[in-house]
Amino acid sequence: MPITCDVAILGGGTGGYVAAIRAAQLGKQVVIIEKDKLGGTCLHRGCIPSKALLKSAEVYAEIQESETYGIETAGATLVFPKVQARKDAIVEQLHQGVQYLMKK
Numbered sequence: 001m002p003i004t005c006d007v008a009i010l011g012g013g014t015g016g017y018v019a020a021i022r023a024a025q026l027g028k029q030v031v032i033i034e035k036d037k038l039g040g041t042c043l044h045r046g047c048i049p050s051k052a053l054l055k056s057a058e059v060y061a062e063i064q065e066s067e068t069y070g071i072e073t074a075g076a077t078l079v080f081p082k083v084q085a086r087k088d089a090i091v092e093q094l095h096q097g098v099q100y101l102m103k104k
């Protein structure tokens with residue numbers, strides 16, 4: 001089915017969806033074409049998941065140093081499936097946010 005629009009954007013990553021929002025703000029009819037998931041590399045494989053994982057690593061590293069500050073945390077364990085679950089939840093929440101924005 002043919003679709004008529006003012007602007008067609010190929011790719012729903014950071015570049016694409018920000019351009020789509022701007023074009024819509026300027027009153028254009030916008031179509032965004034995405035073969036995978038809205039949010040692209042940054043949201044699903046890049047910035048967001050890497051920073052979520054880094055935060056867990058940072059907290060764990062601080063705990064390892066905690067005795068320096070007079071805090072005993074013996075037995076602290078990094079449970080990687082839980083680290084992954086936290087990261088996945090953050091990505092999913094933001095993915096839903098981007099989908100909502102695109103619908104609007």
Ligand SMILES: Cc1cc2nc3c(=O)[nH]c(=O)nc-3n(C[C@H](O)[C@H](O)[C@H](O)COP(=O)(O)OP(=O)(O)OC[C@H]3O[C@@H](n4cnc5c(N)ncnc54)[C@H](O)[C@@H]3O)c2cc1C
Nearest residue numbers: 011012013014015016033034035036040041042046047050
């Ligand atoms: C591990 C990692 C960490 C990063 N951390 C940071 C950071 O901290 N800060 C930062 O600024 N940048 C970071 N980046 C870079 C950032 O992810 C990219 O700069 C950004 O994603 C580029 O956005 P984009 O929209 O140009 O491309 P992408 O996000 O790659 O989006 C392109 C989209 O186009 C779609 N697409 C491609 N071909 C087609 C097609 N033929 N038809 C339909 N859809 C198509 C893809 O599925 C994809 O969703 C990181 C990257 C990686 C890999």
